[in-house]
Amino acid sequence: MSDSASGSVDKSVQVKLVLLGEAAVGKSSVVLRFVSNEFQANKEPTIGAAFLTQKCRLEDRVLRYEIWDTAGQERFHSLAPMYYRNAQAAVVVYDVTKASSLEKAKSWVKELQRQANPNIVIALAGNKVDLVQPSASSPGAASSSESEDEADDATATPGETPGSPGEPENLRQVPREEAQAYATEAGLLFFETSAKTGEGIVDIFTEIAKKIPIEHILAATRGTTRPGAAGARSNGAQESGVNLEENAVKSKDACNC
Amino acid sequence: MSTISTALRNFKEPTKEQLTQIFFSLPSVGSLDGTEKTSDQHVEKMDINAVLSLGVQGVEDSYAGKLHIISPYLTFTSLDRKSVRFTIPLSTIRRVERLNARAGIYALSLSTWHGMKIIVQLTSLRPTADLFCSLLRDALKIELQRGQMKQVKGFVKTCYSEALVSTTSTVADNEREDGSLISEEKENAGPRESTYHGGLGLRFKFPGDPKKLREASKIKLWATYLRTHGRNLTLIRYPQCTRLVQVGLPNRLRGEMWEALSGSMFLRFSNPGVYEDLLKQNEGRTSTSTEDIEKDLHRSLPEYAGYQSQEGISALRRVLQAYSFKNPELGYCQAMNILAAAVLIYMSEEQAFWLLEVLCDRLLPGYYAPSMHGTLLDQRVFESLVQRCLPIIHDHFQDVDVQLSVASLPWFLSLYINSMPMIFAFRIVDCFFCMGPKVLFQVGLAILKINGEKLLQIQDDGGFLNLMRDYFASLGDSAHPNSSDPRARAITRFQELLLVSFREFSVITDDMILSERRRFRSEIIHSIESFSKRSAIRNLKTLGRFNKEQAGLIYDALYKAMCIVPPPAPVNPPPMLLTPNDGTEEKPETRIQLKTFQYFLSEIATWARNEKIVMNGFQQRVDRELAEHEFIDRLFFFWDTSCSGALSFQDLVSGLDGVMFNDLMENIEWFFNMHDKNKDGFLTKDEVLTLSESFLFIFRYEVGDAYLGAVSRFMTNAFEYGDALLPQSESEEPVNEGDEPSSPSRTIESNQPYLNLATFRMVVLADEVLESFFETDLSSSFRLEPVPDVELPVSNSGLLGDLWSTIATDTNKKMFNMFTDEIGKTIGKHQVMHKPSIGRYTKLEEPKARESLLTPSMRKSPSKVSLTASTSRSTLTTSSSSTLTVDVKAEPAKAFPNIPDSAAGFSPMVQAVNARLMERTAFAIDDAKDDEDESDGELDDNENDDQVMDEVDAFLEAHDSGLTDADKEVANDLLRAEPLK
Ligand SMILES: Nc1nc2c(ncn2[C@@H]2O[C@H](COP(=O)(O)OP(=O)(O)OP(=O)(O)O)[C@@H](O)[C@H]2O)c(=O)[nH]1
Numbered sequence A: 001m002s003d004s005a006s007g008s009v010d011k012s013v014q015v016k017l018v019l020l021g022e023a024a025v026g027k028s029s030v031v032l033r034f035v036s037n038e039f040q041a042n043k044e045p046t047i048g049a050a051f052l053t054q055k056c057r058l059e060d061r062v063l064r065y066e067i068w069d070t071a072g073q074e075r076f077h078s079l080a081p082m083y084y085r086n087a088q089a090a091v092v093v094y095d096v097t098k099a100s101s102l103e104k105a106k107s108w109v110k111e112l113q114r115q116a117n118p119n120i121v122i123a124l125a126g127n128k129v130d131l132v133q134p135s136a137s138s139p140g141a142a143s144s145s146e147s148e149d150e151a152d153d154a155t156a157t158p159g160e161t162p163g164s165p166g167e168p169e170n171l172r173q174v175p176r177e178e179a180q181a182y183a184t185e186a187g188l189l190f191f192e193t194s195a196k197t198g199e200g201i202v203d204i205f206t207e208i209a210k211k212i213p214i215e216h217i218l219a220a221t222r223g224t225t226r227p228g229a230a231g232a233r234s235n236g237a238q239e240s241g242v243n244l245e246e247n248a249v250k251s252k253d254a255c256n257c
Numbered sequence B: 001m002s003t004i005s006t007a008l009r010n011f012k013e014p015t016k017e018q019l020t021q022i023f024f025s026l027p028s029v030g031s032l033d034g035t036e037k038t039s040d041q042h043v044e045k046m047d048i049n050a051v052l053s054l055g056v057q058g059v060e061d062s063y064a065g066k067l068h069i070i071s072p073y074l075t076f077t078s079l080d081r082k083s084v085r086f087t088i089p090l091s092t093i094r095r096v097e098r099l100n101a102r103a104g105i106y107a108l109s110l111s112t113w114h115g116m117k118i119i120v121q122l123t124s125l126r127p128t129a130d131l132f133c134s135l136l137r138d139a140l141k142i143e144l145q146r147g148q149m150k151q152v153k154g155f156v157k158t159c160y161s162e163a164l165v166s167t168t169s170t171v172a173d174n175e176r177e178d179g180s181l182i183s184e185e186k187e188n189a190g191p192r193e194s195t196y197h198g199g200l201g202l203r204f205k206f207p208g209d210p211k212k213l214r215e216a217s218k219i220k221l222w223a224t225y226l227r228t229h230g231r232n233l234t235l236i237r238y239p240q241c242t243r244l245v246q247v248g249l250p251n252r253l254r255g256e257m258w259e260a261l262s263g264s265m266f267l268r269f270s271n272p273g274v275y276e277d278l279l280k281q282n283e284g285r286t287s288t289s290t291e292d293i294e295k296d297l298h299r300s301l302p303e304y305a306g307y308q309s310q311e312g313i314s315a316l317r318r319v320l321q322a323y324s325f326k327n328p329e330l331g332y333c334q335a336m337n338i339l340a341a342a343v344l345i346y347m348s349e350e351q352a353f354w355l356l357e358v359l360c361d362r363l364l365p366g367y368y369a370p371s372m373h374g375t376l377l378d379q380r381v382f383e384s385l386v387q388r389c390l391p392i393i394h395d396h397f398q399d400v401d402v403q404l405s406v407a408s409l410p411w412f413l414s415l416y417i418n419s420m421p422m423i424f425a426f427r428i429v430d431c432f433f434c435m436g437p438k439v440l441f442q443v444g445l446a447i448l449k450i451n452g453e454k455l456l457q458i459q460d461d462g463g464f465l466n467l468m469r470d471y472f473a474s475l476g477d478s479a480h481p482n483s484s485d486p487r488a489r490a491i492t493r494f495q496e497l498l499l500v501s502f503r504e505f506s507v508i509t510d511d512m513i514l515s516e517r518r519r520f521r522s523e524i525i526h527s528i529e530s531f532s533k534r535s536a537i538r539n540l541k542t543l544g545r546f547n548k549e550q551a552g553l554i555y556d557a558l559y560k561a562m563c564i565v566p567p568p569a570p571v572n573p574p575p576m577l578l579t580p581n582d583g584t585e586e587k588p589e590t591r592i593q594l595k596t597f598q599y600f601l602s603e604i605a606t607w608a609r610n611e612k613i614v615m616n617g618f619q620q621r622v623d624r625e626l627a628e629h630e631f632i633d634r635l636f637f638f639w640d641t642s643c644s645g646a647l648s649f650q651d652l653v654s655g656l657d658g659v660m661f662n663d664l665m666e667n668i669e670w671f672f673n674m675h676d677k678n679k680d681g682f683l684t685k686d687e688v689l690t691l692s693e694s695f696l697f698i699f700r701y702e703v704g705d706a707y708l709g710a711v712s713r714f715m716t717n718a719f720e721y722g723d724a725l726l727p728q729s730e731s732e733e734p735v736n737e738g739d740e741p742s743s744p745s746r747t748i749e750s751n752q753p754y755l756n757l758a759t760f761r762m763v764v765l766a767d768e769v770l771e772s773f774f775e776t777d778l779s780s781s782f783r784l785e786p787v788p789d790v791e792l793p794v795s796n797s798g799l800l801g802d803l804w805s806t807i808a809t810d811t812n813k814k815m816f817n818m819f820t821d822e823i824g825k826t827i828g829k830h831q832v833m834h835k836p837s838i839g840r841y842t843k844l845e846e847p848k849a850r851e852s853l854l855t856p857s858m859r860k861s862p863s864k865v866s867l868t869a870s871t872s873r874s875t876l877t878t879s880s881s882s883t884l885t886v887d888v889k890a891e892p893a894k895a896f897p898n899i900p901d902s903a904a905g906f907s908p909m910v911q912a913v914n915a916r917l918m919e920r921t922a923f924a925i926d927d928a929k930d931d932e933d934e935s936d937g938e939l940d941d942n943e944n945d946d947q948v949m950d951e952v953d954a955f956l957e958a959h960d961s962g963l964t965d966a967d968k969e970v971a972n973d974l975l976r977a978e979p980l981k
């Protein structure tokens, strides 16, 4: 419970981070992978927003990410400012198998650049790369569990079956180069990620951590200790934290519970 | 890419009538696609004071209240509006008898389909009671004729309660403890004996431990209640009913009770087959909503076994899709999937569909709309209630800048289903359907109150959310784990939550929520509208040379026009068969059509509106109306760069950008291009004439003749230069001396390229008036500032002046205007003047206005385009008999251009202008002053605390039957009374 962890985080720097992007691109899954190193095949859509925290170490500093995972559907848009106000970082997520999701991502970036905290660090994440990679961890492999199969159903465009494992590339709708070029032009960090395999997830948060003007935040925050709010997440993964320099990811899938 | 919605304009206070409908869970008129209200156009309505008793003695007390006929329903509510009530379709009433009772007592016995007798003593005056009875008789007759009476039998068979109360039924033999069916696998055991509807729970089991939920005893209690108090369509709600709901509905009965309590059952009853038809009619259709639905199907209560099977998923898909087809404006909103998935555990698809309708339409109004205004409004209301009931928590949240709605928004949006464990959430949903939306607020307040101390410790939004999550996870724990009393220890945190909700926050009433909504409605509308304005501006690809404020003014004008003439619903580009779902489809975008554009332009361009300054001695006002002219249509198509027959916000901004910043030369070019339809760099003769007409249109209200003169000179010169400069190759015989004036040789077809930009420029620059028009007046005839409503009550009549301030509604104003006009006319002070669009010349330049067009001195060139008007002074309108001849006299040296046929359309215009010119009296017109008095009254009537307390007191007097002992005796007597012969 909240009180137990308080006091132990005096030295950490709090970073408020918000996730934005079209519905079902995998925002919640990205956070879940980062925070608990888990993947759930069928995550419920986020209503309003969800809140999670994760501590991580970067060189000698401890960062505590306060992550706001927002709802993706267009009509929740007007609520977004409530969540991105005062955010120091944003991860704007799109789905590499869905071209329109990049367009939505661009409009989020535009909005953030105009409306949010002027120093906000923005990262662009092209999620679900596992679907377009012919690697061993790609779907359809004999070893995959039932829950994985369902994930594929859920993410595939309606009426289509997920691309045959032989040619996964045809699922890709956003070329890496195109997104990369856009990110460079707009001054964003860029990654292709997979919440399912864990690829690229930790990297986003590492790079953001590097780019955040931490001294600035330290100076700005009214007293670094915030009893009650600190370490409030009762999740087991929280205590251990994530070492950002270490990129190993367990490939354990979450059970369907 | 953006959509602009004016839907919020319709987000109004519910009317009294609607409130009655809401109170009695009646289907709202119009929510049914005509099937309901076609035969009896006007709904019969009447209410009467009555005392209700059940026809079985000793079961329930009698209650005083009001009986209503709201055809085709009969409804009753006790005086306290909460203890007892019913809503019964008239078609379930099988017999009405007048009872033979003591003198002066007027009582009816109503027998329902279920064999139950309801006795109502009509306590109003005799004639009123007679009238009520005859209305009731008529209404019943209509129901009989409609055949609704016959529907009842089949319908009740779909209700589980029938099987439950039937003494011969063996339903229980085939049920597990939790109510799910045992024989699910014995499929070839013949057709299922029962025809009642049920949900996925029958097959996939119901959530929760049936022992802990005490299913068996709950079912028994309900069976008893339903036997004696009516059921499904004829359910009568006594206090016992609410209490039974509060301890949790049994799984097996839950779906039907939700239907009955929410009134969605009436929709299903009166719309048989509609759900199936809707699906059939829209089979295979896709839309943004169906796409969004697909994304969420596997993400709706995924932990429930039913949604790990195709059966559950397809049921969910069908229900959500059907709703999105039924209400395309709302479509689909995330969170609806969670609700639908939840109710489908307990209900059939058809039941769930109608329940969803009632949820979105009546119980959670505006929650799932594209702007989610209902959600935002209720969040604001909730915050205000927290401030009022829990001021310390509210103040702390303010201090540490924590937003209540980060936690509470999903509570309301998903009826707590995705916030707390399902079994608990469903119990809140039970109460919600039974007691109405106030339950959401009561539970929310109770959650905060129970966690009060810890909430005062939190420092930020994150801490708040974590605390709430932990609390919800612990709802099954004991509320008093350290108590020595085992009974206290047995109370769970969830029970504690309900107790606090309904005891301590019983002060929260429907009326209070209504009045709070009233208080914040306009604030919310304003903030949503300004948000969508900002995002529409942000989404513009280019602002051109406008700044954001200016773009905002353009948006405002567009918005205003859209309120007058709504554009067609923003649609996705038509589905392309060859590229299904490749993700490249454009987002829907709002585009306005010509009619809306005309209103838009009339907000911005001075010449796109007709403004009459009316003076009648009491007031001076400006009557404004839309101008219609081909020029405006032309502009519309000129700006429609994508040739889609409709303009987006971006088109309008770019279009205005193309004219408002122009200098002289650019304006000339702009005007030229606008009339060069095929964009070949040449105007045809036709187009030259149209262009002249455009001039005349723009100048139609200018004072004096300077502009008319200029246009006439322009035409002369244009044709003259045009001919002179005709490229040799194109004119076979440029000089054709000696031609008869009556038969000018056609050197060039009227639709052939004729005048190029350079020539046009030359002609324009030759004229001072036109030059100044293009130099500044054209650009500045586009004005972004909102057009002021000019109303200048003149105080020379104290009486009328006072009157004015008290009648300031639109219709009243109109009447007032007419009234004062009439007076003005009789006292000879009525004057009407047209306000000029340019207004450069505020005086008549030439007093000899009438002749000016005709005098030869005006024609600087030798060619003779003479505009002769035989004047008709009688009227202003174009129907005047004045004729205009464009008389072409060819100079011997030149072949004079033939005036093409289009001149025919041209003449009435000139004619009208001329006629007006004749009529005009010389007046200097000052720009009417913007002297609007902002008399917007504060509409919000502040909640009166005393009133609230009164209501609280009323609420606490629980279940007061409102009857004296003597009354009760009479009521008891009636139970024994015989029908009158
Ligand atoms: N194959 C694959 N599927 C993923 C990945 N990330 C998410 N998904 C699936 O995509 C679906 C949507 O994921 P969510 O994380 O709920 O998406 P979201 O962006 O949070 O959606 P909203 O809350 O509705 O805005 C789920 O079924 C996930 O299992 C990924 O990296 N690879």
Ligand SMILES: [Mg+2]
Pocket: A027, A028, A029, A044, A045, A046, A069, A070, A071, A072
């Ligand atoms: Mg999410």
